[in-house]
Amino acid sequence: xxxxxxxxxMAVLPIGTxxxxxxxxxxxxxxxxxxxxxxxxxxxxxxxxxxxNDIDRLLEIKDFLADGLNIADIKRVFKEREQKLQNDxxxxxxxxxxxxxxxxxxxxSDDPGPVFPIKRV
DNA sequence: GTTCTGACA
DNA sequence: TGTCAGAA
Numbered sequence: 001x002x003x004x005x006x007x008x009x010m011a012v013l014p015i016g017t018x019x020x021x022x023x024x025x026x027x028x029x030x031x032x033x034x035x036x037x038x039x040x041x042x043x044x045x046x047x048x049x050x051x052x053n054d055i056d057r058l059l060e061i062k063d064f065l066a067d068g069l070n071i072a073d074i075k076r077v078f079k080e081r082e083q084k085l086q087n088d089x090x091x092x093x094x095x096x097x098x099x100x101x102x103x104x105x106x107x108x109s110d111d112p113g114p115v116f117p118i119k120r121v
Numbered sequence: 122g123t124t125c126t127g128a129c130a
Numbered sequence: 131t132g133t134c135a136g137a138a
Contacts, residue, residue: 014123014124015123015124015125016123016124025131025132026124026125027131027132027133028131030125030126031131045124045125045138046124046125046138047123047124047125047138048124048125
């Protein structure tokens, strides 16, 4: 994971800040959490701590709601998105394996030049 | 002063 | 979804 991604996933924002950044009420934010649309961390004192990713997530929820989707719909959207992410991951893994196979077989050198189109991952 | 949970005139 | 109570 890159540093950038790590920072985006750092949960450090209290709900008050999130309210200002998203224009959502604490009531709404807590409601979305109860419905498993967002998963903020908790501090020792049981206070919610949000990350920048959580902010984006809440902003998306806001847009989807404005488009007429209900909680169940939004849940599916996020669910399918993660499913796709999983597929893409296994896809790059598979390509890596295939590339390594070809390297060991000697069909591919470190600098093969223009042989045939194999997209390197 | 801020946030949490539960409840509802 | 707003808002109030009682606690942390």
